[in-house]
Amino acid sequence: MSDVLATLVADAERQTARRRREQPESVLSHLAATAPPPRDFAAALGEPGLAVIAEMKPRSPSKGPLTDDYRPAALARAYNSGGASAISVLTHEEGFGGTPEHLAVARAESEIPVLRKDFIVDEYQVLEARALGADALLLIVAALSPQRLAELLAYTRELGMEALVEVHDADETDIAMAADARVIGVNHRNLRDFTIDRTLSAQLRGRVGRERLMVGESGIRGAQDARELAQAGVDAILVGELLMRSANPGATVKELTG
Numbered sequence: 001m002s003d004v005l006a007t008l009v010a011d012a013e014r015q016t017a018r019r020r021r022e023q024p025e026s027v028l029s030h031l032a033a034t035a036p037p038p039r040d041f042a043a044a045l046g047e048p049g050l051a052v053i054a055e056m057k058p059r060s061p062s063k064g065p066l067t068d069d070y071r072p073a074a075l076a077r078a079y080n081s082g083g084a085s086a087i088s089v090l091t092h093e094e095g096f097g098g099t100p101e102h103l104a105v106a107r108a109e110s111e112i113p114v115l116r117k118d119f120i121v122d123e124y125q126v127l128e129a130r131a132l133g134a135d136a137l138l139l140i141v142a143a144l145s146p147q148r149l150a151e152l153l154a155y156t157r158e159l160g161m162e163a164l165v166e167v168h169d170a171d172e173t174d175i176a177m178a179a180d181a182r183v184i185g186v187n188h189r190n191l192r193d194f195t196i197d198r199t200l201s202a203q204l205r206g207r208v209g210r211e212r213l214m215v216g217e218s219g220i221r222g223a224q225d226a227r228e229l230a231q232a233g234v235d236a237i238l239v240g241e242l243l244m245r246s247a248n249p250g251a252t253v254k255e256l257t258g
Contacts, residue, residue: 001142002191004061005119009143011094012119019100020124028124031131038160039113041136042183044085045213050230051085052256053115053164053215054249055240056106061095062194066244072102075249076109082250083257086113086136088238100132107133115164119143123155130159136183139163141172142191150179164215164238173204177212184208185238189218198225202232226256 001009045051056079058070072089079087089106090098098118107114113135118125120137121144129137139152149165156163165181167173168191176184186201196219208214216234220226220242229237239256246252 004191005140005142008061008092008095008119009121012092012121012125015093016122016124019128023128025124025127028127028131032127032159035131035133036107038130038162039135041086041113041115041162041164042213044113045183045215045236047085050226050234050257051236052083052226052253053086053088053236053238054079054082054084054243054253055088055090055117055238056098056102057088057090057117057240057244058097059095060241063241065097066241070097072105073109076106078248078250079243079253080110080112082253084112084253085236086115088115088117088138088240090240091116091118100128103129103134104132107135120152121148123152126152126155126159126161130161134161136162136164138166138185140166141175142166142168146175146179149175153179153181166217167204168200170204170207173207177208181212183213183215185215185217186234187217198229199232201229201234205233220256223255223258 087106089103090096091100092098115136116129116134117138153163164183164185165176166185167176168187188196188198188200201216213235215236216229217238220239243249
């Protein structure tokens with residue numbers, strides 16, 4: 001695990017411990033049981049054409065603020081009307097400026113699946129995601145042992161959600177597949193030096209196989225990058241910074257899907 005990822009995971013563990021004191025599992029279990037039924041994340045990404053997972057992210061640890069007008073409700077509506085297949089919501093506070101409540105807002109203001117993007121290492125976070133209305137969540141192979149990955153993935157599905165399982169190389173891809181990941185996200189960003197390699201999705205496409213969905217993540221600068229990734233065989237792209245900096249994020253989503 002890189003130093004950057006280790007720091008973010010440690011912070012997520014602290015945040016989770018605090019929230020567990022404020023809201024015990026018994027309360028979350030009731031909220032999860034009464035939450036709206038999950039929307040089918042994998043089915044949404046598997047539709048014909050290149051799917052876009054549009055991300056809500058007010059800040060980035062490496063880039064700082066990405067917008068000075070972060071309005072989760074309006075952004076979710078724009079993504080929905082622009083043709084996004086799903087919405088990814090950063091719920092991590094430190095460095096990203098997200099909160100779990102942003103996810104609940106996005107779910108209420110859209111008709112498409114909503115993914116919780118955080119550094120998930122504990123069942124409490126999975127249960128909390130469902131209680132907030134999440135349809136899917138992110139699991140990062142580099143942040144988990146193979147056993148913990150399999151356990152958290154199984155619990156995610158037990159609650160009716162799906163996981164986007166993130167990998168950075170061939171070895172992590174093999175671990176994801178061994179855990180029965182159905183949606184594999186290839187992060188083009190090297191977490192050690194923050195360099196981007198958009199060819200990584202193409203390199204791993206054959207390894208993943210067509211029976212699983214592949215999502216290209218990070219470093220997508222516009223429609224040309226989207227087309228190249230589609231030609232490489234990815235089923236979906238996850239786009240954050242480009243949309244957060246756009247004056248018209250709904251129109252930008254349309255450009256990416258067109």
